[in-house]
Amino acid sequence: KTDTYYWQFCTGKDSQHPIVYYHHDESRAGDVPKTFLKEFTGYLHCDGYSGYNAVESVRLVYCFAHVRRKFFEAIPKGKKNTDIPAAQAVKQLDKWFVLEKKWKDFSPEKRLSCRQQELRPLFIAFYEWMATIDPVAKSKLDAAVQYACKLRSGFEPIFEDGRLELTNNRAERNIKELVIGRKNWLHSTSLEGARTSGIILSVYKTAELNGLNPVKYLEFLFDKIPILPVLSAETLDQLLPWNKDVQQHFSRN
Numbered sequence: 001k002t003d004t005y006y007w008q009f010c011t012g013k014d015s016q017h018p019i020v021y022y023h024h025d026e027s028r029a030g031d032v033p034k035t036f037l038k039e040f041t042g043y044l045h046c047d048g049y050s051g052y053n054a055v056e057s058v059r060l061v062y063c064f065a066h067v068r069r070k071f072f073e074a075i076p077k078g079k080k081n082t083d084i085p086a087a088q089a090v091k092q093l094d095k096w097f098v099l100e101k102k103w104k105d106f107s108p109e110k111r112l113s114c115r116q117q118e119l120r121p122l123f124i125a126f127y128e129w130m131a132t133i134d135p136v137a138k139s140k141l142d143a144a145v146q147y148a149c150k151l152r153s154g155f156e157p158i159f160e161d162g163r164l165e166l167t168n169n170r171a172e173r174n175i176k177e178l179v180i181g182r183k184n185w186l187h188s189t190s191l192e193g194a195r196t197s198g199i200i201l202s203v204y205k206t207a208e209l210n211g212l213n214p215v216k217y218l219e220f221l222f223d224k225i226p227i228l229p230v231l232s233a234e235t236l237d238q239l240l241p242w243n244k245d246v247q248q249h250f251s252r253n
Contacts, residue, residue: 004191006198007032008175012045014108014163017242018209020174022198026191030054043161045168048151062154063168068093070144085133086141092126100166112162120159127152174205210241212250217241220250 007023025032030051037044037055044058047066071093074086082091099119103111130148135141158164203221207214221239228235239246 004194005032006175006194007036008171009033009036010171010174012043012163013165013170017240018206020205020209021202022175022205024191024195024198043157043164045165045171047168048147048154059157060154061157061164062151063166064093064096064155065167065169065172067144067148067151068097070140070147074140074144085135086144089126089130089144092122092129096122096166106162108162110162112159115159115162123155123159207241207250210247211252212241212246213252217246217250220246 004024004026005028007025008020009023010020011018023032023036028051031054033052034054034056037058041057042059043061044052044055045061045063046052047063052060068090071086071089075084075090079087082088096119099114103114106114127149130145133141133145135145158166200218203218204214207217224239225231225236237243241247
C-alpha cells in the first residue's frame, strides 16, 4: 500500500470563471504546489502547512478558522467558564466572523474600508492580549498562541485587499466532498485511476460552480471531445463551462 495525496486548487470567490482542480500526486512536499503554481503570481489562500513556503512569487494568506479551531480545542472538555483564555480567544475571533458576515455582499473596496476601520483594531488588540497570557508550556493553549503568533504576517494581507477572505473554508469545503467520496469508493486500484477520479470531479465541481447541470455537461463532453476534428486549446476553449453557447445549453437556471 502506497500513500498518495490529493491537492485542491481553486479560484477566489470573486473570480469571473470559478475553477476547482483536484490534483493527485505521490508527494506531499512543497515542490507539488511550487510546480503547479509556477506561473501564478498574487495571493495564495492556504492553511499553515510549511510546504506552501516553497511556492514562489506569491503572498501567502493564512486561515483564521484554523486559529479559532486551535483555541477551541484548548478549552477543557465540559469547561463552561468563559473567563479562561482559550474561551476568551474564541469569543474575540467570533466577533470577527460576525463582522465579515455582515460585509459579505459589499464590494471589495467597501469591505476593505470596513476591515481597516473596524476589524484592524480588533486584530491588533487580539495580539496585544495574547502577549499578556502565560500558557503552560506545550499545552494546547500554548500551541494555539504559538500558531497564531508565528503566522501573523500571513494574516495581514486581508487589510490590503478586500477580495481576500478570513478563512480557507472555500477550499476546505471543496476537498471535503472528495474526502467523503473517497470513503465511499474505499480506494483507487491504481495511481492513474486516482488521478482520473480527481480530473472527473474537477470538471463536475467546476461545472456546478459555473451554474451548469454537471451530469449533462459531462455527458456533453464525452460525446463532443472524441469527434473533435482537431484537439487544440482553441477547440477545447469552446467547450469550457463559461463559454456562452455552453451556458445557454446546460445552465441550471
